[in-house]
Amino acid sequence: MDKLFLVANLKSYKTQSEANEWLENFKIIRDSKQNLTQKEIIICPPFQLLFTFSSYIKENNLPVKLGAQDVSPFGEGAYTGEVNAKQLVDYCNYVIIGHSERRQYFKEDDDMLKNKVQSAWSKGVIPIFCVQNENTFMPEEVSIVAYEPAFAIGSGTPDTPENAEVVARSIRSKKNNLKVLYGGSVDSLNVKNFTSTDNLSGVLVGGASLDPLEFLKIVENA
Ligand code: PGA
Numbered sequence: 001m002d003k004l005f006l007v008a009n010l011k012s013y014k015t016q017s018e019a020n021e022w023l024e025n026f027k028i029i030r031d032s033k034q035n036l037t038q039k040e041i042i043i044c045p046p047f048q049l050l051f052t053f054s055s056y057i058k059e060n061n062l063p064v065k066l067g068a069q070d071v072s073p074f075g076e077g078a079y080t081g082e083v084n085a086k087q088l089v090d091y092c093n094y095v096i097i098g099h100s101e102r103r104q105y106f107k108e109d110d111d112m113l114k115n116k117v118q119s120a121w122s123k124g125v126i127p128i129f130c131v132q133n134e135n136t137f138m139p140e141e142v143s144i145v146a147y148e149p150a151f152a153i154g155s156g157t158p159d160t161p162e163n164a165e166v167v168a169r170s171i172r173s174k175k176n177n178l179k180v181l182y183g184g185s186v187d188s189l190n191v192k193n194f195t196s197t198d199n200l201s202g203v204l205v206g207g208a209s210l211d212p213l214e215f216l217k218i219v220e221n222a
Pocket of ligand 1: 183184204205
């Protein structure tokens, strides 16, 4: 059976002390009665907290992986303010690329996103590439796609699981072995509706993951 991907995108939230509190609460995942071997739990904190999350996860032996929320389209060099893939690989297995908030507020275009994907791949960081629908451009190297319709993000109104399934099937028809996740107003009450479909391999969770206990419930209910 394929693993179910449960991704927490903490966006631009959490200070150092709030992150410590999040982790202290989330730690009870170790006592989970569930068999978590079939669940790939990925937490994507903001850059400044990657070290904190990474150290805590190792010290406490938590069954989770880390992802970043973005990566530089360039390698190392004189690019003020950027964090490149070689720097991420110390902490992260994954990186979210092309989130609609990056496209909207930071004007990231297809060329830039392609460079980000290639840069991540070249250092062994796996992109989780966000698309808004089945027609969004997708770089060749992508193996995990997150279908995130803009209307559903942070709105409390998710897409229907039926429509998400149709879009996921269409995305998957473009390439072999593509995994498609759904994102947009997922919570512990609706997660199963998405994860029980045939073509979705998991969810990307924003707002609901800010509360560690709610994210734990999402992991359990998925
Ligand atoms: P949301 O965000 O769960 O708060 O809707 C999802 C996302 O932006 O990835």
